[in-house]
Every structure is written in structure tokens, then in C-alpha cells.
Amino acid sequence: MTVPTALEARHLVKDFRGFRATNDVNLQVREGEIHAIIGPNGAGKTTLFNLLSGFLRPTSGEVALFGERIDTLPPHTIVRRGLSRSFQISSVFPSLTVRDNVLVALESPTSLPGQFWTPLSRLETLGPRADQILADVGLDGAQERLAADLSHGEKRQLEIGISLTQDPRVLLLDEPTSGMGSEGIARVIALVRQVARGRTVVLVEHNMSVVSELADRITVLQYGQVLASGRYDEVRRDPRVIEAYLGEEAHA
Template identity: 90%
Template sequence: MTVADAVSPTPGPPLSTALEARRLVKDFRGFRATNEVDLQIREGEIHAIIGPNGAGKTTLFNLLSGFLRPTSGEVLLFGERIDTLAPHAIVRRGLSRSFQISSVFPTMTVRENVLVALGSPTPLPGQFWTPLSRLEALGPRADEILDRVGLGAAHARLAADLSHGEKRQLEIGISLTQEPRVLLLDEPTSGMGSEGIARVIALVREVARGRTVVLVEHNMSVVAELADRITVLQYGQVIASGRYDDVRRDPRVIEAYLGEEAHA
């Protein structure tokens, strides 16, 4: 621990709310996946959403990012209601996300994947016969993003040849092309060994500089390492929310999810 770590920071002004869910309900043919979820994500924080399998975490992520419409309730991004908008419109308002399943173009190079993502808000994607070389004007920005996510040296490799962890890095890079103010990461360390997890932890810290990050994550060591605050779901409901050290001692959380790990 450094001296800086040991000294409490001077209290500053309260953080504004970046992303908010109000009484969010999603029903699927009689099954309630989220049940009046209230959630407040503060601007500039790393916020983890955890819970056992079937708790409603993925459904909540899909509601927050516009891939599902709520049965009732609201989602607000910096005070603007977004739950009635299409996903691409939400992206343009400053929210981007990655997915648990890899979503890169495998037959394109790492750099080409980023170039295509950078070109998506421009008129170029609508010009169907335009060669990929037309996107080269965006090359410097693509190179900057690849360097930031640690893939600068891999720019010419096919995405199909990347390791699982490198694909995660590329997906985060693709998410950054839209310059999000809020970034949602779905299981960013899923399926990784310790070395890959360490790289992703460092990467999340890097991309969180100047933006809000929300992640769904099963690995509690990762959550403890990264999260400023966490929210715990069970059966589609919020059962606890707050700082990790406080939430991990909540009897409801211990019973629902953490078990003996909470005492480690």
C-alpha cells in the first residue's frame, strides 16, 4: 500500500447518475425475468452486476442497452429516457456494450474490424460497393484504439486467429470506436486463465479512465479488484447494492450467491 492509498481523498461534489433503471420489469410468457429493478450507476465509476445463474443479469443488460424492451419501467442515460429507442440510437447517445459471445468478423484483420466499426456512424456503410480502403482515412484512430487495448502489434492478424482473450480485447476496442460515455461489458473474463484475466483487469481500468463502466462478472476476485460498487440480483430482484466490502457481508448475499467465498 502506498501513502496515497492510505490517505482518504478529500470529499468532492456528489457524482451524477450516468445510467439509471426505474422499476424495470421484463416478462417472458408468464416468467418475470426482472422484477421492478431499481439501479443507479454513478458517472465515472466501475459498477459490477452479480448474481447466481438465472438471476436476470443478462436480461437486465439487454434492457439497459435496448436489445430488449421492458414490460414496464424506464431506463435513463444521463437523465434522458432511452428504453423506447433502438440499440443504434442508444449507442449514438453514448452507451456501448460488448457481448458474452464473440462478435467480431473472423475473416477480417484486427485492424479492419476496428475500421468497419469506426465507419458505421458515417455514410460509408450505406455505399455497398465501396471498397474497404475507403475507410483508411480512419486508420490513425483505429491504430490509436488498437494500441490502447494492447493489440497494436496484432493489427494485421485475422480475427479468427486471435486467442479467446485477444478477441475480448478486440471487442472492447470495437466498443470504444463509438466513444461511449458508458460502456457495458458482459462477462469480460469468461473462459480465461489467470494471465488473460490479469490483462483484462488492466484493460478495464484503462478504458474506464474518463467514462463509466458496468460489467456483469462471475469471478468475484475480478469484481473485488475492479468494482467501486456492486449490485446483486436474485430471481430478477435487487437484493443488495453498495461497496464490495459491505455487500459481501450481507446475509442475503451470502445465502444467495457468495457462500463461503464471502468470508475469504
């Protein structure tokens, strides 16, 4: 049976004042898979993520979500079509509690933000959903802590929880284990596996042990172009990938 395509990039080009950051990138992410995008620094991974999520408009080419073109839409509309993302740099509200960070995200697509006269108690209608999301990402014991007081790994967990508030069908994770020790990495691996149940996940990741544990398929970028794409065991043996990125790690 053919697996439907959840997210697709078609001949994506992005130019910045004479510099071509992505060059004719084609990407197919199958529904229900965990798909990793890897490559050396400067390969175009972040630019590609920004194109997929609507934070950049392509110079040419298209992005489609479940067959519907989305590259002409603003990011908030793309989120409502079923695609959410996290960021490499922390994007939580540090002065709010963990629970309030999730409540604000849950509130955003409703009519509540524009109803400034509405009692704060109205927000509590979203409370059970916020509590469930925090439990799902392992932060149910940290609800009343300020986000500023969280560890680096816990902030990553909160960011993934915030991404889940819009109930995405496709979730993009930008460097989810960046800056973590082995314990934090193991926690995030388990979390990604959990949130991937019933949805599609695309992640940019440098840690190849994380990629090997999580990814069903991999796309390798170099100089803004797709160098190789396929299953981990296939890609890690590709001589072009070994030369460009993996090096001796491929023989480990």
C-alpha cells in the same frame, strides 16, 4: 459534491410468456464509476443488460442515460447517445483482420456504408483512429492477423476495442473474463481499468476476485430482483448475499 447518475433503471420489469425475468429492478450507476452486477445463474443479469442497452424492451419501467429516457430507442440510436456494450459470446468478424474489424465499426455511423461506389482508400481516413484503439487495448502488434486466429483473451480485447469505436460515455461489459486463465484475467483487469478512465463502466462478472479488484460499487441480483447494492466490503458482509451467492467466499 453529488456525483451525477450516468445510467439508471427505474422499476424495470420484463416478462417472457408468464416468466418474470426482472421484477421491479432499480439501478443507479454513478458517472465515472465501475459498477459490477453479480448474482447466481438465472438471476436476470443478462436480461438486465439487454434492457439497459435496448436489445429488449421492458414490460414496464424505464431506462435513462444521463437523465434522458432511452428504453424506447433502438440499440444503434442508444449507441450514438453514448452507451456501447460487449457480448458474452464473441461478436467479431472472424474472416476479417483485427484492424479491419475496428475499421468496419468506425465506419458504421458515417455515410461511408451507403456509398458503395466510394474507393476503399476512403476508409484509411479512419486508419489513425483504428490504430490508436488497437494500441489502447493492447492489440497494436496483431493488426493484420485474422480475428479467427486470435486467442480467446485477444478476442475479448478486440471486442472491447470495437465497443470503444463509438467513443462511449458508458460501456457495458458482459462477462469480460469468462473462460480465461489467470494471465488473461490479469490482462483484462488492467484493460478495464484503462478504458474506465474518463468513462463509466458496468460489468456482469462471476469472478469475485475480479469484482473485488475493479468495482467501486456492486448490485446483487437474485430471482430477477435487487438483493443488495453498495460498496464491495458492505455487500460481501450482507447475510442475504452470503446465503444467496457468496457463501464461504465471503469469509475468505
